[in-house]
Amino acid sequence: MSDGKGSVARRNRVKLRGRTIELGHGAGGKAMRDLIDAIFVELFDNPLLAPLQDHAEIDLHRLAQSGDRLAFTTDSYVVDPLFFPGGDIGRLAVNGTVNDLAVGGASPLYLTCSVIIEEGLPLDTVRDVATSMQFAARNAGVCIVTGDTKVVPHGAADKLFINTTGLGVIPEHVQLGVERVRAGDVVLVNGYLGDHGAAVLAARGDLGLDTSVVSDCQPLHELVHRLLGSGADIRCLRDATRGGLAAVVNEFAENADVCFRLQETALPVREEVKGVCELLGLDPMYFANEGKLVAVVSAASAETALQAMRELPAGEHAAIIGEVTASPAGVVIMKTGFGGERIVDMLVGEQLPRIC
Amino acid sequence: MPFISPTSGVGCVAPQTSNVKYVDEFRDPHKAAALLKGIHDFAACIESPRERPLQLMEVCGGHTHAIFKYGIEPMLPERIELVHGPGCPVCVLPMGRVDDCVALAERPEVIFTTFGDALRVPGSRKSLLQAKAQGADVRTVYSPTDALQIAREHPSKEVVFFALGFETTIPSTAITVLQANRESIGNFSVFCNHITIIPTIKALLDSPDLQLDGFLGPGHVSMVIGTEPYEFIAAHYCKPVVISGFEPLDIVHSIWMVLKQLAEGRCEVENQYARVVPPRGNPVALDAVEEVFELREFCEWRGLGSIDHSGVRIRKRFAAFDAEKRFAIANLQIADPKSCQCGEVLKGLIKPSDCKVFGTACTPQAPLGSLMVSSEGACAAYYNYGRVDLRESSLARTYPHASG
Numbered sequence: 001m002s003d004g005k006g007s008v009a010r011r012n013r014v015k016l017r018g019r020t021i022e023l024g025h026g027a028g029g030k031a032m033r034d035l036i037d038a039i040f041v042e043l044f045d046n047p048l049l050a051p052l053q054d055h056a057e058i059d060l061h062r063l064a065q066s067g068d069r070l071a072f073t074t075d076s077y078v079v080d081p082l083f084f085p086g087g088d089i090g091r092l093a094v095n096g097t098v099n100d101l102a103v104g105g106a107s108p109l110y111l112t113c114s115v116i117i118e119e120g121l122p123l124d125t126v127r128d129v130a131t132s133m134q135f136a137a138r139n140a141g142v143c144i145v146t147g148d149t150k151v152v153p154h155g156a157a158d159k160l161f162i163n164t165t166g167l168g169v170i171p172e173h174v175q176l177g178v179e180r181v182r183a184g185d186v187v188l189v190n191g192y193l194g195d196h197g198a199a200v201l202a203a204r205g206d207l208g209l210d211t212s213v214v215s216d217c218q219p220l221h222e223l224v225h226r227l228l229g230s231g232a233d234i235r236c237l238r239d240a241t242r243g244g245l246a247a248v249v250n251e252f253a254e255n256a257d258v259c260f261r262l263q264e265t266a267l268p269v270r271e272e273v274k275g276v277c278e279l280l281g282l283d284p285m286y287f288a289n290e291g292k293l294v295a296v297v298s299a300a301s302a303e304t305a306l307q308a309m310r311e312l313p314a315g316e317h318a319a320i321i322g323e324v325t326a327s328p329a330g331v332v333i334m335k336t337g338f339g340g341e342r343i344v345d346m347l348v349g350e351q352l353p354r355i356c
Numbered sequence: 357m358p359f360i361s362p363t364s365g366v367g368c369v370a371p372q373t374s375n376v377k378y379v380d381e382f383r384d385p386h387k388a389a390a391l392l393k394g395i396h397d398f399a400a401c402i403e404s405p406r407e408r409p410l411q412l413m414e415v416c417g418g419h420t421h422a423i424f425k426y427g428i429e430p431m432l433p434e435r436i437e438l439v440h441g442p443g444c445p446v447c448v449l450p451m452g453r454v455d456d457c458v459a460l461a462e463r464p465e466v467i468f469t470t471f472g473d474a475l476r477v478p479g480s481r482k483s484l485l486q487a488k489a490q491g492a493d494v495r496t497v498y499s500p501t502d503a504l505q506i507a508r509e510h511p512s513k514e515v516v517f518f519a520l521g522f523e524t525t526i527p528s529t530a531i532t533v534l535q536a537n538r539e540s541i542g543n544f545s546v547f548c549n550h551i552t553i554i555p556t557i558k559a560l561l562d563s564p565d566l567q568l569d570g571f572l573g574p575g576h577v578s579m580v581i582g583t584e585p586y587e588f589i590a591a592h593y594c595k596p597v598v599i600s601g602f603e604p605l606d607i608v609h610s611i612w613m614v615l616k617q618l619a620e621g622r623c624e625v626e627n628q629y630a631r632v633v634p635p636r637g638n639p640v641a642l643d644a645v646e647e648v649f650e651l652r653e654f655c656e657w658r659g660l661g662s663i664d665h666s667g668v669r670i671r672k673r674f675a676a677f678d679a680e681k682r683f684a685i686a687n688l689q690i691a692d693p694k695s696c697q698c699g700e701v702l703k704g705l706i707k708p709s710d711c712k713v714f715g716t717a718c719t720p721q722a723p724l725g726s727l728m729v730s731s732e733g734a735c736a737a738y739y740n741y742g743r744v745d746l747r748e749s750s751l752a753r754t755y756p757h758a759s760g
Binding site for chain 1: 379380383384385388389424425426427428429430431476485498604605720721739740741
């Protein structure tokens with residue numbers, strides 16, 4: 001939306017003609033300016049975006065007052081369908097990047113928003129997504145300060161892709177990192193696992209699933225803030241998105257060269273999600289989440305961290321799910337509800353349903 | 357009132373407040389502990405003339421998957437070795453069949469439909485997943501009726517269903533062909549690679565290097581064919597067979613039943629999965645299969661070679677729905693990679709981890725042998741769930757069930 005040299009005059013209310021996105025909306029001319037002004041500038045309105053330059057100018061002095069390091073992250077969002085129970089691609093694009101900053105211990109401050117739109121997408125869809133982004137940004141306390149709009153021919157992209165880049169500041173006292181994980185530490189999650197994966201799977205409609213599960217798409221910055229302020233010794237945090245809980249704990253085990261031992265019976269999974277998994281031969285440990293983090297804390301801090309999470313809605317169903325041991329290093333072992341043990345590996349490619 | 361399962365040999369108690377959902381009831385660790393104690397007791401008293409473990413084969417890949425998923429193997433006495441049998445249809449699929457699938461899928465007029473776990477099986481050139489990435493229209497379905505629906509929705513395309521699996525999936529293919537025939541759907545066909553289990557078990561039993569002590573019989577195959585076709589295993593080969601369900605308690609219960617037979621010197625076909633498997637199977641399904649399919653003279657299996665009468669093909673009457681008749685299919689014969697020891701694993705001669713390429717040249721990311729592809733494959737299960745010896749791990753050592 002910073003394409004072209006903007007001015008206050010451009011901020012006059014613009015009425016878009018037509019009902020669908022055309023290639024001209026990405027061609028750099030008036031149609032594109034109108035699209036940007038009528039949707040993105042109108043909705044994202046904030047002082048850093050207002051000058052509509054090719055960049056946003058951020059006051060370093062002000063940033064330095066909140067911490068001593070910048071956190072900088074980027075993510076692209078390509079979910080299908082664009083709207084699903086509990087969220088949409090816009091909300092996901094804001095919360096996902098906010099959460100990537102938050103689990104680094106950063107206060108999220110600024111986002112960019114780049115959209116790649118497929119020709120033929122209804123303008124109302126773009127507006128709905130942008131509205132959702134603005135709502136999510138306000139909710140997470142961040143501003144969308146610059147961006148870009150591209151339109152590609154029909155078939156060259158699937159409806160709408162969004163990239164958001166996020167900038168945040170890490171306070172001086174916050175030190176998080178997987179290298180701080182030690183044998184004896186305790187593993188927590190902030191609530192039900194697999195809701196987003198199950199909700200999107202059901203929303204695709206090709207499995208004929210009828211379920212009440214909604215995505216857990218939510219910002220986690222307040223939860224992290226509460227955790228960091230609780231006095232608990234937090235070793236590291238990570239949001240369990242694609243690849244699910246299994247991917248996060250495997251990364252931790254590998255990078256910290258320790259063993260993560262999980263208790264299957266302690267994993268918070270909704271009955272509906274369990275049901276979907278039973279039916280399709282899938283595993284909720286591999287389902288994506290969009291509002292769940294894994295926390296590794298010292299054993300002495302486990303209860304403090306658990307209580308801190310449970311004080312907020314985003315952590316209402318938080319649970320201690322396992323512990324860290326020295327060996328076998330680099331491996332995740334789960335004690336099954338049945339009483340056995342097994343290795344939990346990362347997923348290879350996609351989860352594929354079994355024949356029978 | 358507690359719920360007591362009338363069909364399972366083990367009483368299943370659910371808390372009063374919870375609904376009985378027939379899932380958790382079959383995963384109760386306390387029931388398992390009682391059965392495991394019995395297994396340890398039997399294992400201690402069964403006389404064996406040989407200096408080797410008691411080998412029990414679970415024929416079905418679904419059992420293999422459950423055994424690893426629930427961590428059953430480390431709970432068993434060391435004297436018992438589970439041999440992961442040939443009942444994973446993806447795992448016994450020859451490379452040449454995958455190449456035929458890829459060739460079909462790459463035809464511009466074809467929408468190629470398949471069950472999900474066939475996608476990653478390596479062909480000699482590429483897998484179906486790679487063909488899809490290169491532009492072939494390959495779609496995952498959960499049922500052949502989904503493929504038929506795609507045919508209805510795309511009348512200008514040729515929709516081919518890759519029919520794969522044992523008697524568990526053969527009836528649904530048969531019923532779909534009958535439905536397509538009733539509706540005279542002209543753009544739907546089946547690339548039939550269905551296989552049957554009994555000739556395969558017989559071939560395994562006739563193998564001179566095989567020394568199995570008993571079988572866990574496949575549950576869902578038996579739901580269709582019943583328990584009678586297994587009688588020859590007990591009668592002629594003197595091996596106990598227990599048809600088993602797929603929940604962990606089913607499997608532990610079935611192992612207990614096989615050991616009980618061995619301890620008592622019996623060889624019978626017993627049905628642990630009586631809540632699903634009727635002795636005579638499902639006559640409606642069997643009739644549909646009989647109407648649509650006939651036995652092939654022989655069928656090529658990956659790792660096991662050619663087995664007589666182990667495959668089925670579509671009868672001439674339904675040739676219009678037979679992809680082998682509609683398209684020129686090369687029917688390629690491609691030898692398994694030399695370093696691949698899938699066949700020896702399938703026969704229980706070696707453990708997956710004993711294979712020369714296990715975990716090195718052959719991993720789930722880059723499978724060389726098909727046992728590494730499907731989560732039902734013994735090698736993939738070993739790799740995903742069991743490559744650390746949990747019997748040796750500290751938790752397993754202190755775990756009460758493991759020591760009986």
